[in-house]
Amino acid sequence: MDEQLFFKKLNNLCTSEEIFDFLSSLEVMSDTMASGALQRISEVEVDDSGLKNPGVLENEVFRALCLQFEFESSKLSNSGLLNALQALVTLRIDPQSTLMASLLSESKERLGKGQLTVENLCTLGESLLEWKSPDHAMLEQIVNHMQEKDIEKWSTREIVMVYKILQVTAREKKQYQNLLNRLNSITLPAVSQLSPNFASVILNSLVVLCQTQTVALVTALCKHSAKHVPYFTDYELVNVLDAFLYFGHHEQSFTEALETRVPESILTMHPQTVCKVMQYCCKKVILSKPIFDAVAESFISNADKLTTSQIAEYIIPFGTLNYLPPSASSLFRKLETVLHTRLSHFQPHTLLNLLHSCVLIQRYPLNFLPKIFSPYFLQKLQAQPPGLNRVVTSQLTQLFLTVTLECPFYEGPKLLPKYQVKTFHMPHSSSDVHLLKRVKTGLLYLLKKRIYFASEVSTPYFYAVDIEIKLDEEGFVLPVAQREEVHKRIALCVDGQNRFCANSHNLLGEEAIKQRHLQLLGYEVVQIPFFEIESLENCRKMAEYLHKKIFPHTYGLG
Numbered sequence: 001m002d003e004q005l006f007f008k009k010l011n012n013l014c015t016s017e018e019i020f021d022f023l024s025s026l027e028v029m030s031d032t033m034a035s036g037a038l039q040r041i042s043e044v045e046v047d048d049s050g051l052k053n054p055g056v057l058e059n060e061v062f063r064a065l066c067l068q069f070e071f072e073s074s075k076l077s078n079s080g081l082l083n084a085l086q087a088l089v090t091l092r093i094d095p096q097s098t099l100m101a102s103l104l105s106e107s108k109e110r111l112g113k114g115q116l117t118v119e120n121l122c123t124l125g126e127s128l129l130e131w132k133s134p135d136h137a138m139l140e141q142i143v144n145h146m147q148e149k150d151i152e153k154w155s156t157r158e159i160v161m162v163y164k165i166l167q168v169t170a171r172e173k174k175q176y177q178n179l180l181n182r183l184n185s186i187t188l189p190a191v192s193q194l195s196p197n198f199a200s201v202i203l204n205s206l207v208v209l210c211q212t213q214t215v216a217l218v219t220a221l222c223k224h225s226a227k228h229v230p231y232f233t234d235y236e237l238v239n240v241l242d243a244f245l246y247f248g249h250h251e252q253s254f255t256e257a258l259e260t261r262v263p264e265s266i267l268t269m270h271p272q273t274v275c276k277v278m279q280y281c282c283k284k285v286i287l288s289k290p291i292f293d294a295v296a297e298s299f300i301s302n303a304d305k306l307t308t309s310q311i312a313e314y315i316i317p318f319g320t321l322n323y324l325p326p327s328a329s330s331l332f333r334k335l336e337t338v339l340h341t342r343l344s345h346f347q348p349h350t351l352l353n354l355l356h357s358c359v360l361i362q363r364y365p366l367n368f369l370p371k372i373f374s375p376y377f378l379q380k381l382q383a384q385p386p387g388l389n390r391v392v393t394s395q396l397t398q399l400f401l402t403v404t405l406e407c408p409f410y411e412g413p414k415l416l417p418k419y420q421v422k423t424f425h426m427p428h429s430s431s432d433v434h435l436l437k438r439v440k441t442g443l444l445y446l447l448k449k450r451i452y453f454a455s456e457v458s459t460p461y462f463y464a465v466d467i468e469i470k471l472d473e474e475g476f477v478l479p480v481a482q483r484e485e486v487h488k489r490i491a492l493c494v495d496g497q498n499r500f501c502a503n504s505h506n507l508l509g510e511e512a513i514k515q516r517h518l519q520l521l522g523y524e525v526v527q528i529p530f531f532e533i534e535s536l537e538n539c540r541k542m543a544e545y546l547h548k549k550i551f552p553h554t555y556g557l558g
Contacts, residue, residue: 037065122157166180196231218249238272322506443467447477454480475488
């Protein structure tokens with residue numbers, strides 16, 4: 001049969017039975033046709049979960065084909081040999097079998113003699129990469145031969161295959177950086193033609209190969225990925241999200257596409273993909289209500305099927321970004337049920353992170369705190385990395401302070417002083433320092449003397465106050481050094497952008513709990529958010545603003 005007609009008929013067949021019947025009707029086939037038949041069988045019989053019907057491998061026609069490939073491997077054309085190898089790898093044929101050994105040996109010989117075209121090298125490389133333990137020497141040979149070809153003429157498939165091979169062979173070697181530089185430069189103009197799979201593979205390779213210097217390529221790939229969000233598989237989406245996190249890239253259109261994709265596919269999305277989406281939102285402080293609301297509903301339905309680490313990864317971002325979804329009562333009721341059932345299954349640090357995130361949004365895990373404050377649990381925390389470092393002891397201290405201030409009826413064990421930090425570390429960004437300076441200048445204009453306010457004041461209650469002002473009983477401002485006759489303390493919280501979710505006026509959980517606790521400790525908390533003062537043009541306007549915020553019931557400036 002004419003090859004063109006053969007492939008036209010073959011590609012219209014949708015089951016292996018139909019393919020075998022068709023092949024049985026033919027008297028003669030070229031090796032290209034036979035390898036094409038194997039490839040079609042692999043397409044219809046293999047999906048993401050593997051081989052659908054292992055009985056296919058026992059079929060007489062299939063076995064006859066394999067026998068011919070095994071015993072006549074030296075007579076095969078390059079494409080017949082390599083397409084057959086690729087199809088058999090996809091069909092999960094044992095790499096140690098005589099059939100695979102024969103095809104691989106012949107491929108190796110032709111590779112060594114430099115007889116393979118770029119397309120042949122590409123097919124061989126893809127086949128080798130499918131194996132759990134690919135032959136690194138052969139992969140390196142493929143890359144070396146590829147370098148000798150005209151890189152400018154490579155197809156996107158060939159570009160992607162070389163990235164994948166380098167990902168395996170060049171992790172700890174720098175001899176391929178020149179090739180990578182050439183590869184990165186020819187990929188840039190081809191980005192717009194990349195399929196979702198190819199874009200995901202290249203981004204993943206750039207992460208594995210630490211290509212942080214390829215800013216233009218990463219930016220182009222991230223922008224291009226936004227268009228593919230509806231079409232990425234879960235695995236591809238995880239790779240893309242990893243790249244966004246690794247390279248620190250932000251693309252608003254990508255987030256918007258996620259906000260559509262996640263609610264639509266949350267019921268079928270793999271839990272690990274959901275975790276990666278939440279990690280992306282958490283690390284980039286993106287409070288996306290459509291995503292968080294969908295994840296909350298998914299948790300209520302599927303929490304029993306999640307691992308303990310997945311449970312934590314679903315829930316912790318709600319606390320970090322200080323957000324309660326509409327289904328909050330059902331969400332935390334479900335979480336409490338899961339914790340009652342599986343508390344002992346949680347790793348100590350995972351459990352602490354989870355419970356700490358709950359108190360940030362005023363969900364108090366009182367039934368579980370006796371375990372957290374027990375000497376046995378604290379020893380387990382200390383024994384596992386990162387041990388009782390400052391972050392961990394700060395979380396423990398904040399849990400203890402929360403039950404002391406917000407749950408006075410709690411009568412369980414308390415946190416021993418030796419596990420408490422003296423002060424919570426709240427790092428300032430450079431923008432916060434600039435903001436604080438502007439507010440202090442405005443206060444000086446308002447209060448006339450620097451003695452009437454103090455900045456970055458440590459309190460006896462673990463928190464540091466940005467600016468503190470003391471008043472006597474009649475409401476007059478006292479020098480900050482004065483300790484007697486202090487009737488009221490005002491805590492000014494100068495909240496720069498890094499204390500809020502991205503592009504939002506929603507305070508982060510750590511800042512929200514701090515302001516709540518300062519209030520409960522007797523401070524009058526006055527919030528000075530960046531978005532209220534960034535447009536104030538001069539010192540006088542800042543002073544007028546501060547006067548209205550701090551002393552709203554007294555006359556304005558004279």
